[in-house]
Amino acid sequence: MVDDIKRTLRDSKAARWTALLIVSFSMLCGYYVADIMSPLKPMIEQQLGWSSSEYGFFTGAYAWFNVFLAMLIFGGVILDKKGPRFAGVLGCVLMVVGCGAKYFAISTDSLRDVMMLGTKAQVLIASVGFAIFGVGIEICGITATKIIARWFKGYEIALAMGLQVSTARIGTALALGLGGPIAAALHSVAAPVLVGLLMLAVGLIAFFFYVVMDRKLDASETAAEAEPEEPFRLADIGQILRIRGFWYIAMLCALFYSAVFPFLKYAPDLMVQKFDVRDDLAGVIPSILPFATIPLTVIFGGFYDRKGKGATIMALGSLLLVVVHLTFTIPMLSHWVIAVVATVVLGFGFSLVPSAMWPSVPKFIPQRQLGTAYALIFYMQNLVALMGVPYLIGWVLDRFCVIGTRDVEGVSSPAYDYTWPMAVFSALGVLAVVFALLLKAEDKKMGYGLELPCHNK
Numbered sequence: 001m002v003d004d005i006k007r008t009l010r011d012s013k014a015a016r017w018t019a020l021l022i023v024s025f026s027m028l029c030g031y032y033v034a035d036i037m038s039p040l041k042p043m044i045e046q047q048l049g050w051s052s053s054e055y056g057f058f059t060g061a062y063a064w065f066n067v068f069l070a071m072l073i074f075g076g077v078i079l080d081k082k083g084p085r086f087a088g089v090l091g092c093v094l095m096v097v098g099c100g101a102k103y104f105a106i107s108t109d110s111l112r113d114v115m116m117l118g119t120k121a122q123v124l125i126a127s128v129g130f131a132i133f134g135v136g137i138e139i140c141g142i143t144a145t146k147i148i149a150r151w152f153k154g155y156e157i158a159l160a161m162g163l164q165v166s167t168a169r170i171g172t173a174l175a176l177g178l179g180g181p182i183a184a185a186l187h188s189v190a191a192p193v194l195v196g197l198l199m200l201a202v203g204l205i206a207f208f209f210y211v212v213m214d215r216k217l218d219a220s221e222t223a224a225e226a227e228p229e230e231p232f233r234l235a236d237i238g239q240i241l242r243i244r245g246f247w248y249i250a251m252l253c254a255l256f257y258s259a260v261f262p263f264l265k266y267a268p269d270l271m272v273q274k275f276d277v278r279d280d281l282a283g284v285i286p287s288i289l290p291f292a293t294i295p296l297t298v299i300f301g302g303f304y305d306r307k308g309k310g311a312t313i314m315a316l317g318s319l320l321l322v323v324v325h326l327t328f329t330i331p332m333l334s335h336w337v338i339a340v341v342a343t344v345v346l347g348f349g350f351s352l353v354p355s356a357m358w359p360s361v362p363k364f365i366p367q368r369q370l371g372t373a374y375a376l377i378f379y380m381q382n383l384v385a386l387m388g389v390p391y392l393i394g395w396v397l398d399r400f401c402v403i404g405t406r407d408v409e410g411v412s413s414p415a416y417d418y419t420w421p422m423a424v425f426s427a428l429g430v431l432a433v434v435f436a437l438l439l440k441a442e443d444k445k446m447g448y449g450l451e452l453p454c455h456n457k
Contacts, residue, residue: 056394076375162301292347
């Protein structure tokens, strides 16, 4: 009888998996919008007249406010102070507003020839919208991670985080696989963005259902007389930053994702330029990556729950990243079958690292500090992977990689050699391996338990 009284809503398997499903769906909608412009790059250059540098400028805008205004860190503090309900709704609303601004800019032809602050108005407004969206989705990302850590503590936390990541990547897969065909069928690069805007509205509505569940969880914990959690203090940020393992995992995250997310932004164009894939099908092969990670992340997350070896998993995934990008770097390997095989292998690497990295953080960061800790990690990711590297790759393409022009239906656009950009991605992968090994050594020294199983119930 005493055990029944002490049970809370999260002890119900159906309840915690329902909460996971709702949050994951909202993230799926966000990931679709985050990656919907990737398969459209060749069409954007032809229909809107953007250069690779302008495309890189737009892509890097995702992280502007998160980095320069530290909105992501504020979001983490808000999450820890106000809770996941407030932070999640705020993030979803910002995503809708930002995507709406991006759609307005891309769908308004009159903005193409207008200059604003030395930049095409269409590019600038779309970039500001993407920056607002970036704040929203990153707040939702850290909120979803803390939600899972709360609902699945002591249960299948790595599996749950793997499922959340896998579900979200369905959005990426849909964007890469369907963005080009939708734009070609409707003769508009703005059409896939409008689809994303409608999806975000549905995702916002879905999150309100989670809000109801979270209130019930609070009530059940009060009824069970759960031990109150110590409140978050701003001084906790200093405590987090003094943990060497935190820095290693933050740098691993930034470097690893620098070799993945920017690659996905340019991968469809790589397929067109190097592997002679049609423009409207440019995203099909890159879409294999998120589809491959959907089952793999779940499998590896379940393995971490039962067997451990988290630090080893992260090192192995980073190493696979290097192998794949080196393969893409070699000029003579230009058959589309090579691209398919390399993308599948990249799916293994892209599954291994996140499946172990995110559930490892709660092993050495207290629950009350988790939102801020994840925000600081995401800040590093935004600074390097989502802002700096995308712009760098666009600049490298325009500066060193133009080898002529290509004509599609009478419209000319630059032809590129992607050898140097892929070499940059390879170097980032090597650095990710270094920090994964440093994290493994630190875990052995400090006893974080990264090599131990997560599931203890």
